[in-house]
Amino acid sequence: MMYLVxxxxxxxxxxxxxxxxxxxxxxLSQSSLADVVTMPAVDLSGANTSVSLVxxxxxxxxxxxxxxxxxEPAHQEFVDDITDRTRAVLISARPRA
Structure with a gap:
């Protein structure tokens, strides 16, 4: 488990x-882009919840x-989605020949 600050x-x-x-x-920072992400989290009582971040x-x-x-939950569906988004941002940021 980790804290995202x-x-x-x-x-x-x-x-x-x-x-x-x-x-x-x-x-996103390298590409001067922004996005809203809703990610899985655990609240203070230990229950699963979600939070939205810019x-x-x-x-x-x-x-x-x-x-x-x-x-620890795997959150694999979320991780796969964010990995795909990261890949798309990096591909679009590549200079075209």
Whole structure:
């Protein structure tokens, strides 16, 4: 599990989801783009929830390790979607020959 720190909030999510959002944020920043992402999270009581974030240039995002959880959700569908979005941003940013 990891915390995704966004503004004054720490969002608890799976390690895979946090890493995917961090990579997507970097790709958006490099391409001067922004996007709204709704990501899976865990609230203070331990229940699954979701949060929406604006990602893009000038919006700092960082990750911090959280306690390991044997029942950490994979969030694979979300990770696959964000990975596809990252790939699309990076491909569109390539100079054309």
């Amino acid at each position: 966004y503004g004054l909030s720490s969002i608890l999510t799976s390690s895979a989801a946090a890493a995917a959002v961090l990579q997507y944020t970097a790709a 990602l893009g240039p000038g919006i700092p995002v960082l990750t911090e390790d959280a306690s390991d959880d044997v029942l």
